[in-house]
Amino acid sequence: MTTANRVNDFTIKIATVNGTGSASANTLLMKSIFRSGVPVMGKNFFPSNIQGLPTWYEIRVSRDGHVARSGTVELMVALNPETYARDVRELAPGGYLLYDSTWPRPVLLSRADITVIGVPLAKLCNENFTGVRTRILMKNICYAGALAALLNLDVERIRDLLGETYGRKPQLLESNMKAITLGFEYTRAHFPCPLPLSVERMDRTAGHIMIDGNTAAALGCVFAGATVAAWYPITPSTSLMDAFKRFCERLRIDPDTGAKRFAFIQAEDELAAIGMVLGAAWNGARAFTATSGPGISLMNEFLGLAYYAEVPAVVFDIQRVGPSTGMPTRTQQGDLLSCAYASHGDTRHICLYPADPGECFEMAVEAFDLAERLQTPVLVVSDLDIGMNDWMVREFQWDDAYRPDRGKVMTLEQIESLEKFHRYLDPDGDGIPWRTLPGVHPKAAYFTRGSGHNQFGAYTEDAAEYQQVLDRLLRKWQTARQRVPRALIDGEGSEIGIVSIGSGDSAVREALALLRAQGVAIDYLRVRAFPFGEEVERFLAGHRQVFVAEQNRDAQLRSLLTLETAVEKAKLRSLLHYSGLPVSSRFIVDGVLAEVRGPAGANHDRRDRPAPEGRAGSDAAAEAAAMPGREAPSPAQATTTV
């Protein structure tokens, strides 16, 4: 690491034990950097556990506004002895390690090429606070104080932030401030401060907010006018529903009667959750659910019914690591295929792929419009990285002229003017039939069924009648192609392209900037919806070689592209990252360079191969194999094929 100019450009990683309250310290650090006008990103790598397992929090400070993981760590805050060994290993050469020197560990933590900073956090807190829980909590705030000294953070700004959190509890404000001061003063007295890694005031965060994608999506549901929310708790989607409820309890209470202008139903399982959404949407309410991979598996049958019987629904899939239960608190893009083709028979579903919380907000609103306009389920395919981490995004905008697109729902007047209503005709030629709502007029009644039906809505086993409806659904799919969000394209003229999706976007964009600086120009397309539009087809056709960067093992996006476009499979090269941690820009850079500068005809896909993690001191082989900055696979690992 060159420490010459790391002002506003470095990554801090904080290793603690979950359940000890480090989240508030980390948020405090993030916000104080953000309020200094410096772009910042935070990612939480937490265990599926309530208390006692290792947890990490990564804060990237980036003057250039990059919000992906860089792939290196310059400052490690090692507070969990169980993970000391791997935390020390992960630090970049020339980096800094802050640890709790109440229990000195000179041997374990030493490495020739790093600087170790020992602050006796526990000792300071034990001397100044009483009560076991308070001491543990304050130890975290104390390291925030130490970091404030090392990074040159504004202590008054930290006080203001604590004031916003503990405004009504002055004792808590004072004890937190005391802990900050303890860490700050000790560090400044014993070490040269600030470090070459430090924060200097900028003005690059104006007009931005720090928010997670689940909160943003929930807000989108409130603004889109959703009234029925049904769900079954599952990580990492739960916070979306919690946020919806919280916003509704603030924004949707009838001021006169206290009545709640929403129904929030905790279902018995995901089978019921999606059923409730379909029942409510069929009956004219905007309804949604949020889930993760296992829930999508359970919802398959109802999603097929909704596709065939043409019932709107909005489903948020906050992807986590599969298969099966997998790693519930780690991120992946492993549901791309299962969402696109959920359920048996010929079914395809509209999917939207947000890349950050800003798009979560916008696409939540758009999902309801599309679902009702096209009378079909719309899946908003997010992931844990977007959903649960704090992202710096542009402040959301709302157009007060917006009104929901409720699609082709007949009014009473329209119904009265009809001779007879038939549910599945295609009078407008766009494949979208007209529907009616219960309770309006007896002439409008029809029978919704997942069994074979003809265009009049009646039961049928007649080959031609059945096929007529199925073919009309295909016409509707073509209409959907025109209406879903376009893919975004950046750059033109290169014969090499790269395609990514969802949360991989920030890493790819940073990687492309780094590659451009090294003379490698690549055009970029980010898929934002399924079905793919014409622009995706053109982009694939227009490049000699196309990298497909995604976060799963089986190259699911590449599969979708080969299935749904005319692209030649041989020109697609996969960059696959599926460790459960968000992809870094470095992984993309290395993968692209290995291909474009590697031996001619290498033609290999590239996979992330994290080194196996030994427990502290217990796995010598793993330790020996692991190199600092371990996200870069060794050359031998770069030559695996799918």
Added chain:
Amino acid sequence: MTFIAKPKVTHPSLPHNALGLTRRAYEGVLSTLCAGCGHDSITAAIVEACWRLSLEPQNLVKLSGIGCSSKTTAYFVSGAHGFNAVHGRMASIATGANAANRRLSYIGVSGDGDTLSIGLGQFCHAIRRNLDMLYIIENNGVYGLTKGQFSASADIGSRAKKGETNRQPPIDPVLLALDLGAPFVARSFSGDKRQLVPLIEAGLKHGGFALIDVLSPCVTFNDHEGSTKSYAYTREHYEPAVLADFVPREQPISVDYPPGEAREIALHDGSRIVLRKIGADYDPTDRAAADAAVQARGGSGEYLTGLIYLDAAGRHPEFHQVNATPEAPLNSLPFEQLSPGSAGLRTVLARYR
């Protein structure tokens, strides 16, 4: 046979209800079930009950799952929307539909396979939520469409058409519903229209979850000697415990009831159920006693029928009361009441800056 249009001929002498509609207005398409199927009698009872109640056809919502019973929602009230859900999951569709519009009447028709096996969880949770709906189980002890397998309601010792004897204990939906706190629990027989029609009327008007488990023999797969769900067995072994009459709001109580033997229970819309005891020892408003009576009869192969339990005290709040939703249906709320607008957004986002 649904492709044959059912002729809508209205004889001028047919009686009209308060809406001026004849029973024909409450019929649906032609049934495709086997001739003599108990389910068709239940369909006729539903038609009769809806006509007597003078329900606006469009204000009824018909829901079902998969199976012979679930087909029947197409055979009544063609002016009502119907939703034929996936197998065993009608209850969740009903929950969402009811959440969206609390003003309509919801009738779910299911079978013993649909409710007691694949749909057992959703059935239990609809009861737990006290969803305002009438849930009818057309109970024949077998899977008809897949040709005669035992269902979970088959009694121990009951013999299948092909000779196999059932050795697993049945799940009794009535006992289950009592246990889960359902406020309205009835059992009836497809062959007893006099008992069944008022139960359906009362179940539709009752403002919470109403269950009617209707014994409905399967003439093709479970109507033989040795079956405990055949017409012959059911006629011999069923015992009405209590007579329930439904009295609409407009109609005064008839003076025919002997004093002391009739008990009147008002429903939320002003209509009433009049309960008349048959056995002197039976109190249909005592849940523990009702449970004991059903258990006792079950042991001896008897079916206790009628309005077995009615929660006269209204102990459990209904779904919308729990959720504190407004009187106006959620699907009718104006957008301005739902979306806080750009000023609202700025306020919300202040804490994320």
